[in-house]
Amino acid sequence: MSSDLQDRSLSARFGRPIVKLVLVLTVLFLAAPVVLTFVSSFAADWSGVLPTGFFTTQNWNAVIFGNDIGANASLGSSLFYSVGLALGGVVINLIAGVPIAYAVARYDFWGSDWVNIFAILPLAPGIILGIAFLRTYPSISNSGIALIIGYSLLKAPYMVMAVQSSFESMDLQQIEESARSLGASWPRTFLTVIVPNARTGIVAGSIISWTLAAAEFNFSYIVYSKGTPPLSLFLFKNITNSSFLNAASAVSVFFLLIAGVTIALQLIGYRGTGQKV
Structure with a gap:
């Protein structure tokens, strides 16, 4: 008995600090390359262990x-x-x-499990989907329309999973019945009651989908042929055709872009809800 109490005492005493230490070390380990890349983009030289010659644009x-x-x-x-x-x-x-996530979360119909599986699983890797586009839709395969469709297909699972999670946290049937009893039609109930209540999931899904789409390289590399290149290809050309410090600047631009869009989507999503961003 005393041994068990001693073990519990040691766990209570050192367990939480150890977990916090591991968490801090993990965050630092993951953030260090990003921070160092951003800092080095303002350096004049990097021939040693650390960049030197600050500050230059x-x-x-x-x-x-x-x-x-x-x-x-x-x-x-x-x-x-x-x-x-x-x-x-x-x-x-x-x-x-959003409608797919709602249907899977709200209704129990024949084949709903299969719909859920296909909705949350990636359709195909970017390279395979790009080759399929080139062979199936040659008239649009080298256009921005093909890139938009491909991005949406590749990132749709992240949107469905995020929104479905929000729908499953609500009592959809009760919300619908309450709105309908007050005279709201089903479309109005869905658009003005159900969807706003799932705003957190919609914002999260939009941020994830946009971030991954903006950084999509494999599909873009296969489908793109001429004209203005997508950002991922532009960054790739910077990385392969320039010095590391220039490449660090190109990657830093992408970091800032992702941060800016994420903050903007959060501000738009939580505006008027009374929640703190």
Whole structure:
């Protein structure tokens, strides 16, 4: 008995600090490459263990204005092009994914398990889907439409899973019956009552889908042929055709883009709900 009490005492005494220490070390380990890459983008040289020669914007100028990087488009055009493509994929996922998540969470119908499986599993890897597009839809395979459709198909599972989780946390039947008893039609109930209550999942799914779509490389590499390149291909050309410090600047641009869009979507999603972002 005394041995058990002693073990519990040691666990209570050292267990939580150890867990916190492991968590902090894990976060530092994962964040260190990102922080070091961002810091090195403002360095003039990196020939030793750490970058040196701070503070310079030469690397950022090379990426933003396209000096000595061998890219066929500017960062601005590639950036805005990818933002539009990724947002197009998110819109498709919202239109198709939210009703699918609602149907699976709300109703028990024949084949619902299979619908759920196919909705949350990736359709195919980006390379395979890209090759399929080239062979099946040659007329649109080299266009922005193909990229938008491909992004939506590849990232749809993340939207469905996030929204479905929000729907499953609610008593959908009771909410519907209450709204219908007050005279609301089913479309109005769904759009003005059900969907707003799932806002957390919708925002999370949109952030994940947009982030992954903006960074999608495999599908973009297969489908893209000419014109303004998606951001992932632009960054790839910067990384392969320039120095590491210029590549660090290109990657840092993407980091800032992802952070900015994530904050913006959170602010839009939680506006008017009384929740703190």
